[in-house]
Amino acid sequence: xxxxYSGVNEKQPLLPxxxxxxxxxxxxxxxxxxxxxxxxxxNEYSRLKVDENFLATLNSDLEHYVGRASPxxxxxxxxxxxxxxxxxxxxxxxxxxxxxKINNCIGQAILAKHMGKPRIIAETGAGQHGVAAATVAARFxxxxxxYMGSEDIERQSHNVYRxxxxxxxxxxxxxxxxxxxxxxxxxxxxxxxNIDDTHYIIGTVAGPHPYPMIVxxxxxxxxxxxxxQFASRQGGLPDAVVACVGGxxxxxxxxxxxxxxxxxxxxxxxxxxxxxxxxQHAAPLTAGEVGVLHGNRTYLMQDKNGLIAETHSISAGxxxxxxxxxxxxxxxxxxxEYVAVTDQEALAAxxxxxxxxxxxxxxxxxxxxxxxxxxxxxxPVEQHIIVNxxxxxxxxxxxxxxxxxxxxx
Amino acid sequence: MSRLSxxxxxxxxxxxxxxxTYIVAGDPDQSVTVPLMHxxxxxxxxxxxxxxxxxxxxxxxxxxQRAHERALRAGTSLLDVMQLVAEFRNLDQATPxxxxxxxxPIEKMGYENFAQQASKCGIDGTIIVNLPPEEAADLxxxxxQHDIESVYLLAPTTTPERxxxxxxxxxxxxxxxxxxxTTGAGSLNTAEVSGxxxxxxxxxxxxxxxGFGIKNGVTAAAVAHESDGVVVGSAIVxxxxxxxxxxGELETSVVTLVQEIRSALDALVA
Ligand SMILES: Cc1ncc(COP(=O)(O)O)c(C=O)c1O
Numbered sequence: 001x002x003x004x005y006s007g008v009n010e011k012q013p014l015l016p017x018x019x020x021x022x023x024x025x026x027x028x029x030x031x032x033x034x035x036x037x038x039x040x041x042x043n044e045y046s047r048l049k050v051d052e053n054f055l056a057t058l059n060s061d062l063e064h065y066v067g068r069a070s071p072x073x074x075x076x077x078x079x080x081x082x083x084x085x086x087x088x089x090x091x092x093x094x095x096x097x098x099x100x101k102i103n104n105c106i107g108q109a110i111l112a113k114h115m116g117k118p119r120i121i122a123e124t125g126a127g128q129h130g131v132a133a134a135t136v137a138a139r140f141x142x143x144x145x146x147y148m149g150s151e152d153i154e155r156q157s158h159n160v161y162r163x164x165x166x167x168x169x170x171x172x173x174x175x176x177x178x179x180x181x182x183x184x185x186x187x188x189x190x191x192x193x194n195i196d197d198t199h200y201i202i203g204t205v206a207g208p209h210p211y212p213m214i215v216x217x218x219x220x221x222x223x224x225x226x227x228x229q230f231a232s233r234q235g236g237l238p239d240a241v242v243a244c245v246g247g248x249x250x251x252x253x254x255x256x257x258x259x260x261x262x263x264x265x266x267x268x269x270x271x272x273x274x275x276x277x278x279x280q281h282a283a284p285l286t287a288g289e290v291g292v293l294h295g296n297r298t299y300l301m302q303d304k305n306g307l308i309a310e311t312h313s314i315s316a317g318x319x320x321x322x323x324x325x326x327x328x329x330x331x332x333x334x335x336x337e338y339v340a341v342t343d344q345e346a347l348a349a350x351x352x353x354x355x356x357x358x359x360x361x362x363x364x365x366x367x368x369x370x371x372x373x374x375x376x377x378x379x380p381v382e383q384h385i386i387v388n389x390x391x392x393x394x395x396x397x398x399x400x401x402x403x404x405x406x407x408x409x
Numbered sequence: 410m411s412r413l414s415x416x417x418x419x420x421x422x423x424x425x426x427x428x429x430t431y432i433v434a435g436d437p438d439q440s441v442t443v444p445l446m447h448x449x450x451x452x453x454x455x456x457x458x459x460x461x462x463x464x465x466x467x468x469x470x471x472x473x474q475r476a477h478e479r480a481l482r483a484g485t486s487l488l489d490v491m492q493l494v495a496e497f498r499n500l501d502q503a504t505p506x507x508x509x510x511x512x513x514p515i516e517k518m519g520y521e522n523f524a525q526q527a528s529k530c531g532i533d534g535t536i537i538v539n540l541p542p543e544e545a546a547d548l549x550x551x552x553x554q555h556d557i558e559s560v561y562l563l564a565p566t567t568t569p570e571r572x573x574x575x576x577x578x579x580x581x582x583x584x585x586x587x588x589x590x591t592t593g594a595g596s597l598n599t600a601e602v603s604g605x606x607x608x609x610x611x612x613x614x615x616x617x618x619x620g621f622g623i624k625n626g627v628t629a630a631a632v633a634h635e636s637d638g639v640v641v642g643s644a645i646v647x648x649x650x651x652x653x654x655x656x657g658e659l660e661t662s663v664v665t666l667v668q669e670i671r672s673a674l675d676a677l678v679a
Pocket of ligand 1: 100125
């Protein structure tokens with residue numbers, strides 16, 4: 001059997017603690033109605049993550065349905081253009097549905113099946129998690145309802161239609177800022193109401209315990225593969241691993257298996273929007289404060305009265321005012337570094353990857369690429385950087401065409 | 410002992426059912442709140458729950474979400490809410506006022522600072538929707554120092570073991586959420602609620618008030634048959650939207666509803 005998901009990884013620090021804390025972060029800050037459901041989920045997950053049948057089903061689907069392992073590609077022309085360290089791309093864009101989100105959705109759909117819940121719900125920003133959730137719902141015969149901010153529905157109409165083709169109901173959310181955070185609020189409201197028959201698949205390493213842990217564990221397949229692939233292709237460990245951070249799931253997934261390898265720099269790249277100084281960004285680790293939102297304590301963007309601030313990013317998938325609590329912890333203990341990249345820098349990287357490597361990256365992933373190229377330029381050619389190319393950019397083509405003033409109907 | 414515990418204890422000794430009402434402070438704007446609070450008391454309300462507007466009120470249904478949005482549009486901050494209570498205290502030193510809201514504005518203000526200011530403004534208790542007792546130790550420590558009571562929630566999904574733990578930490582009363590859902594949700598199955606409340610009362614020693622889904626005298630009486638009191642929210646807040654531009658009508662409608670519920674509750678114990 002493959003070791004793609006071995007369940008427990010005895011070398012990792014045992015976090016979160018039993019109440020879901022990563023240091024002062026994480027926890028379960030939810031209304032009482034949800035407490036029992038979270039306990040059930042945690043118990044079921046603890047049981048299943050060491051269950052042979054569960055792991056066999058999961059690993060089989062990861063291989064035959066998702067198409068894992070995803071390649072680790074040495075991007076030589078991009079490396080040349082950056083002029084320094086070697087850049088490797090972990091090709092999560094080649095997964096079924098076009099992003100890393102499916103790794104988590106497959107796992108949670110199998111969990112939902114085991115818990116006897118016939119209905120799943122999800123929130124989505126860019127639509128990638130929504131598409132992944134709708135996909136696994138079809139695959140496992142579950143009914144599916146996806147909450148999406150009305151503003152994002154407009155930005156990502158392509159994915160909205162995909163979800164409908166997959167048989168999901170897409171519910172526009174018009175409250176608050178009409179984006180990802182509001183979709184999450186609405187999904188929580190649905191969950192509280194339909195808790196008996198519904199499992200909520202949160203799309204990132206945020207939310208109340210046990211979600212940050214479960215989503216991390218399901219995404220850690222990215223880092224396990226990358227580590228092994230790099231060792232067999234190049235030998236040893238990479239010098240740095242770079243990933244974009246919205247809620248933080250693709251980053252946590254690739255970082256996690258490297259946490260004990262202190263010589264490997266881990267860099268999370270947040271959405272700098274129009275620039276940190278402008279205030280128009282979505283970079284809570286870079287420029288936010290500690291607070292409580294969506295069930296956990298973490299860094300977030302807020303105003304002087306503790307109201308959650310509106311965020312800005314060219315990429316809908318990074319447009320979120322909070323971040324997974326484990327990243328907050330990794331930042332504080334300085335095991336990972338967090339930086340921000342502006343819309344403009346991400347757009348430039350997006351174009352470069354198309355032209356130099358023939359790969360169309362998601363705008364989210366383009367943030368990681370932009371920073372990786374800057375980092376590569378500052379490092380010698382003998383060093384190696386792995387970038388998590390979290391998704392493909394087909395969904396962003398309309399946005400790009402609009403920027404270029406081209407009507408593509 | 411704080412105003413809240415004494416009031417709840419007194420009502421119980423007298424065999425009276427408690428009537429708690431919820432409005433969002435600053436909805437539709439701040440000038441409405443304090444006069445309305447006085448009208449509520451005059452109409453027979455025992456405890457006022459004052460909602461603190463928040464950008465992400467994740468446990469609320471559409472009616473109360475809109476109320477939070479109106480209050481935020483009117484610029485109402487946590488500090489403003491506390492000042493409204495201080496203003497209310499100029500004329501009313503007897504009626505307990507409990508703030509109900511979400512944790513983040515309090516975190517931002519700082520726990521100790523919040524506890525000090527709240528106490529100075531005459532606030533008697535807090536209900537923090539997204540703060541279960543497991544996460545509340547730090548805050549309750551400061552609140553206790555300033556004699557502010559923490560009220561906790563029980564839900565239909567709460568196990569008996571949890572219910573015992575929660576009720577032992579709750580002060581004043583325990584708030585039983587009658588249904589699985591958000592505030593203002595659907596219709597209440599009063600028979601089912603009564604059954605649940607009866608079971609909970611075997612575990613919970615302190616006064617148990619039931620909220621969510623109570624819309625009028627009939628539902629209030631049905632629920633209060635087993636409980637020690639009721640909490641009415643969305644039914645009142647609904648009027649705030651409806652009469653947003655006519656405060657006179659707003660007050661009349663709210664007072665009429667509250668009087669109807671008061672009479673229904675009093676008739677139960679007469
Ligand atoms: C391709 C892609 N990358 C990254 C993200 C950001 O999410 P996370 O930080 O959880 O990986 C998204 C979210 O929609 C996405 O679609």
